[in-house]
Amino acid sequence: MRTGELPPPPIKQTLGFTDLRPEPGRVVVEMPAAEFHYNPLGSVHGGVISTLLDTAAACAVHTTLAAGEMYTSVDLTVKFLRPVTVDSGLLACEGTVIQRGRRTALAQAQLSDGEGRLVAHATSTCMIFPAGG
Known part of the structure; x- marks a missing residue:
């Protein structure tokens, strides 16, 4: 894909993701905050x-x-730390693997605004399984 x-x-x-940069155990996804992302509160x-x-x-x-391996998310725990608006600019989200086992992996992601301030954090467990299994 890259x-x-x-x-x-x-x-x-x-x-509207504008970039996705993968490397082993790490990914950065970028997206500008836009009004079409808004909830009723703005x-x-x-x-x-x-x-x-x-x-x-x-x-x-x-x-x-x-x-031959596949994965799926088992859970996602999100902490919202700051409001995000179009004034937040380009959002950069870095995902990293914390621990990778045979059947599960624990990962985290940190979302920062255009000024580098942390606006949200998440942890996720993924189940790993053989393709077709």
């Missing part, structure tokens, strides 16, 4: 923030998979 050999996931276009909807955090944490786990 090199363009495979198409990006549809969620990238749906939410800030970025918590579901959008959660999706960004889930994407970064889970994709970090994805970078650790061997050929």
